[in-house]
Amino acid sequence: MSLRRLVAVALIPVxxxxxxxxxxxxxxxxxxxVVYSGRNENLVGPLLDRMKAATGLDVQVRYGDSAxxxxxxxxxGEETRADVFFSQDAGALGALSRHxxxxxxxxxxLARVPAEYRGSxxxxxxxxxxxxxxxxxxxxxxxxxxxVFELTDPKWKGKVGWAPTNASFQSFVTAMRVISGEDRARxxxxxxxxxxxxxxxxxxxxxxxxxxxxxxxxxxNHYYWYEKVAERGRNGVPSRLAYLPAGDPGAxxxxxxxxMLKASKHPEAARKAVDFLLGTEAQxxxxxxxxxYPLISGVPAASGLPPFDSLKGPDVDLARLDSIEQTxxxxxxxxxx
Amino acid sequence: MALRRVPVIPGRTAAGRARPGTAARRIPxxxxxxxxxxxxxxxxxxxxxxxxxxxxxxxxxxxxxLRSRTLELAAxxxxxxxxxxxxxxxxxxxxxxxxxRSDLPGRRFFGVLAALPLAVPSYVxxxxxxxxxxxxxxxxxxxxxxxxxxxxxxxxxxxxxxxMDPAMEEVALSLGRGRRGVVLRQLRPSxxxxxxxxxxxVLAEFGAVAIMRFDVFTTQIYxxxxxxxxxxxxxxxxxxxxxxxLVIVVAESRTRGRAGxxxxxxxxxxxxxxxxxxxxxxxxxxWSAALAGLAVGFPLAGIGYWLADGSSAGADAAxxxxxxxxxxxxxxxxxxxxxxxxVPVGIIAARYRGRTxxxxxxxxxxxxxxxxxxxxxxxVFFAVRYLPAVYQRxxxxxxxxxxxxxxxxxxxxxxxxxxxxxxxxxxxxSLGRGPLRAVGEVTLPLALPGVLAGAxxxxxTAMKELPATLLLRPTGMDTLxxxxxxxxxxxxxxxxxPYAALLMLLAAVPGFVLGRRSxxxxx
Numbered sequence: 001m002s003l004r005r006l007v008a009v010a011l012i013p014v015x016x017x018x019x020x021x022x023x024x025x026x027x028x029x030x031x032x033x034v035v036y037s038g039r040n041e042n043l044v045g046p047l048l049d050r051m052k053a054a055t056g057l058d059v060q061v062r063y064g065d066s067a068x069x070x071x072x073x074x075x076x077g078e079e080t081r082a083d084v085f086f087s088q089d090a091g092a093l094g095a096l097s098r099h100x101x102x103x104x105x106x107x108x109x110l111a112r113v114p115a116e117y118r119g120s121x122x123x124x125x126x127x128x129x130x131x132x133x134x135x136x137x138x139x140x141x142x143x144x145x146x147x148v149f150e151l152t153d154p155k156w157k158g159k160v161g162w163a164p165t166n167a168s169f170q171s172f173v174t175a176m177r178v179i180s181g182e183d184r185a186r187x188x189x190x191x192x193x194x195x196x197x198x199x200x201x202x203x204x205x206x207x208x209x210x211x212x213x214x215x216x217x218x219x220x221n222h223y224y225w226y227e228k229v230a231e232r233g234r235n236g237v238p239s240r241l242a243y244l245p246a247g248d249p250g251a252x253x254x255x256x257x258x259x260m261l262k263a264s265k266h267p268e269a270a271r272k273a274v275d276f277l278l279g280t281e282a283q284x285x286x287x288x289x290x291x292x293y294p295l296i297s298g299v300p301a302a303s304g305l306p307p308f309d310s311l312k313g314p315d316v317d318l319a320r321l322d323s324i325e326q327t328x329x330x331x332x333x334x335x336x337x
Numbered sequence: 338m339a340l341r342r343v344p345v346i347p348g349r350t351a352a353g354r355a356r357p358g359t360a361a362r363r364i365p366x367x368x369x370x371x372x373x374x375x376x377x378x379x380x381x382x383x384x385x386x387x388x389x390x391x392x393x394x395x396x397x398x399x400x401x402x403l404r405s406r407t408l409e410l411a412a413x414x415x416x417x418x419x420x421x422x423x424x425x426x427x428x429x430x431x432x433x434x435x436x437x438r439s440d441l442p443g444r445r446f447f448g449v450l451a452a453l454p455l456a457v458p459s460y461v462x463x464x465x466x467x468x469x470x471x472x473x474x475x476x477x478x479x480x481x482x483x484x485x486x487x488x489x490x491x492x493x494x495x496x497x498x499x500x501m502d503p504a505m506e507e508v509a510l511s512l513g514r515g516r517r518g519v520v521l522r523q524l525r526p527s528x529x530x531x532x533x534x535x536x537x538x539v540l541a542e543f544g545a546v547a548i549m550r551f552d553v554f555t556t557q558i559y560x561x562x563x564x565x566x567x568x569x570x571x572x573x574x575x576x577x578x579x580x581x582x583l584v585i586v587v588a589e590s591r592t593r594g595r596a597g598x599x600x601x602x603x604x605x606x607x608x609x610x611x612x613x614x615x616x617x618x619x620x621x622x623x624w625s626a627a628l629a630g631l632a633v634g635f636p637l638a639g640i641g642y643w644l645a646d647g648s649s650a651g652a653d654a655a656x657x658x659x660x661x662x663x664x665x666x667x668x669x670x671x672x673x674x675x676x677x678x679x680v681p682v683g684i685i686a687a688r689y690r691g692r693t694x695x696x697x698x699x700x701x702x703x704x705x706x707x708x709x710x711x712x713x714x715x716x717v718f719f720a721v722r723y724l725p726a727v728y729q730r731x732x733x734x735x736x737x738x739x740x741x742x743x744x745x746x747x748x749x750x751x752x753x754x755x756x757x758x759x760x761x762x763x764x765x766x767s768l769g770r771g772p773l774r775a776v777g778e779v780t781l782p783l784a785l786p787g788v789l790a791g792a793x794x795x796x797x798t799a800m801k802e803l804p805a806t807l808l809l810r811p812t813g814m815d816t817l818x819x820x821x822x823x824x825x826x827x828x829x830x831x832x833x834x835p836y837a838a839l840l841m842l843l844a845a846v847p848g849f850v851l852g853r854r855s856x857x858x859x860x
Contacts, residue, residue, distance in 0.1 A: 041823045042832075060813055061812070062813075063823065068804075072808055075714055075717040077721070081812070200550060201547040231648055232648065233648060
């Protein structure tokens with residue numbers, strides 16, 4: 001290889017960069033509404049495909065993990081490419097809201113959703129609800145517990161799975177702190193740990209472990225079970241769900257929600273996107289396809305699910321900074337995360 | 338093989354020196370400048386972490402560092418990395434010796450298979466093991482990570498064994514010493530270099546250990562992002578991981594320095610294959626077969642089960658083709674860029690001594706144990722501010738691959754430059770060539786096969802990359818790995834199977850090339 005060729009090879013990165021910077025002009029497509037979606041493409045892709053007609057703009061969706069996308073938006077700051085953030089949980093929306101990245105949602109859109117399922121500052125709104133449940137193995141468990149507080153019983157020693165790093169789990173702990181007090185929540189976490197609760201990284205893994213007979217009980221969100229039944233068939237999923245009575249922290253309803261970015265160049269289309277997600281078509285989609293609870297009145301939940309009213313969770317602003325930080329601090333204190 | 342093109346010079350004067358050709362000469366600017374660019378690029382994530390940590394203030398930094406959980410997880414990560422590294426070295430060296438130096442039946446076959454575990458994404462392997470056998474925790478993590486990463490040791494050690502001069506062993510035997518000491522001593526640099534890659538790979542690993550339910554240091558980093566959405570503790574933890582890596586990198590370079598290089602041309606002749614006894618042959622055969630079965634056959638069977646068992650099975654051919662094209666495109670571009678950036682650093686590391694040379698090489702390693710999410714966010718940070726034109730476009734993804742996989746490429750360049758006799762370069766110099774031109778005209782052509790092998794390794798690894806690809810890809814672009822993530826994320830294992838199978842199949846091609854290379858000249 002001659003010197004000239006060596007230099008040429010060394011210049012490839014420079015050439016790559018130059019070709020990328022020049023030529024195409026604008027660095028991103030200004031005529032598209034960009035949605036950052038922390039929800040899985042298999043679940044919401046078909047719905048977001050229909051958003052184009054509602055917003056009048058081409059819709060581009062960037063899929064990822066909710067928390068990672070929130071971190072990405074925070075790093076992007078004012079230069080963010082996102083117009084709309086569709087999050088798996090309230091926590092990620094709350095983080096953006098605290099960093100003043102989100103624009104206020106119009107009042108008439110907010111008003112369609114009960115107050116406990118939207119951000120207290122009106123910068124995000126829940127679009128679908130998911131209930132915390134106990135998944136159990138009917139082959140070994142005749143009567144599942146009626147409250148999460150029963151899980152510390154020695155008869156469940158080493159038999160319960162949970163996911164302390166999961167956002168929905170942390171919301172549930174926040175709910176417990178609000179309903180039962182700080183001391184009771186700490187005591188429950190410590191007793192669970194002492195009772196050999198098995199730590200998993202996700203709801204899906206807990207569900208799989210119950211189906212494989214490795215666990216008797218698990219704390220998860222209800223719709224993961226319905227997803228698995230859709231994939232494997234009812235006979236391929238041995239586990240069953242136990243919904244807890246209203247008032248129990250384990251009956252908490254979390255939301256997936258949406259916010260509009262302040263830096264968006266398409267605020268009008270972003271508003272239409274939010275309206276679309278709160279419209280009848282989208283709410284029916286959540287009920288029938290993802291088996292979640294619709295949050296607007298007039299759209300019923302899928303048959304087979306307990307009615308939404310019977311699950312009424314505690315009235316707590318789940319995205320509030322002090323709540324989340326205290327919950328994480330508590331989990332750290334107990335040595336769970 | 339390339340070395341055969343060179344006339345072997347009898348009575349090479351350079352052979353007597355411990356590190357021939359590494360005199361403390363000045364590094365020419367033509368090498369130093371591009372190497373500086375490479376080092377700066379590799380250090381970007383560290384810079385980002387420093388910026389984010391500095392915002393926090395000393396109190397917050399101290400709080401994060403002194404948490405008992407932080408120390409506990411750091412210890413667990415180090416323990417896991419140590420055990421996996423030791424096992425990989427043991428497995429890699431044993432297999433390399435059996436393939437290159439023994440009369441193991443079917444050794445060419447096992448040699449080709451030996452590189453193929455590189456084609457298995459560790460998260461796929463981990464999922465298969467958990468689902469099928471229930472292993473988990475520390476033991477499960479050790480099992481999966483060892484099976485997935487022993488080729489990092491096998492490949493350089495097999496190469497070193499191939500070019501070892503049997504004369505050394507004969508001298509040892511004539512002095513009444515065993516063969517083994519000489520062989521192991523000469524293998525130490527290559528085993529250590531492979532071990533270093535393994536250790537850093539294990540430290541950065543997140544997906545497989547999460548599936549194995551074994552909390553490690555990276556778990557803590559991911560948790561910081563996922564709960565509380567605070568980037569500061571994550572940054573502080575990231576810097577601690579960089580510090581740990583630095584210690585490991587320095588330790589490895591010490592091993593290398595003491596061992597001395599056996600840099601001579603191709604051995605004049607091949608050593609005779611060591612004849613194993615009947616029992617040893619049977620044992621070695623069973624062991625090699627079991628290894629290949631567990632590392633490659635088992636995950637393949639797992640994917641077959643997904644395909645048979647899930648109702649979502651079946652694939653949109655157009656979508657599959659699109660993902661294949663995107664995967665091959667960005668991974669190939671990543672391999673080209675990474676190799677181009679690695680060449681100047683690799684040459685300097687092989688041919689020059691001194692602080693600058695050491696710093697340049699080590700700077701390409703320090704960020705390597707950072708998990709993908711940290712790498713990705715650091716590139717988001719810099720690209721949005723300084724290179725908005727490439728943000729969320731494929732060039733940035735290609736740059737990310739270069740930052741992520743630089744050490745493998747630098748190691749390959751260094752090792753193959755070391756193999757080409759510096760005396761040839763000196764001859765070129767004596768004929769009036771400048772230092773840069775001598776390297777370009779004499780050494781690089783000789784080193785080219787090794788450099789290309791490094792590129793193949795980067796190509797293969799980039800194909801499987803997930804966390805950085807998710808964050809940095811152009812909106813709407815899918816690689817095989819991101820499709821696999823989408824499908825498994827919604828529990829659609831049947832639909833995931835074709836993507837997983839294709840990913841392993843495509844990654845097996847460079848894996849096959851690497852395995853074949855480890856067999857050159859093996860009878």
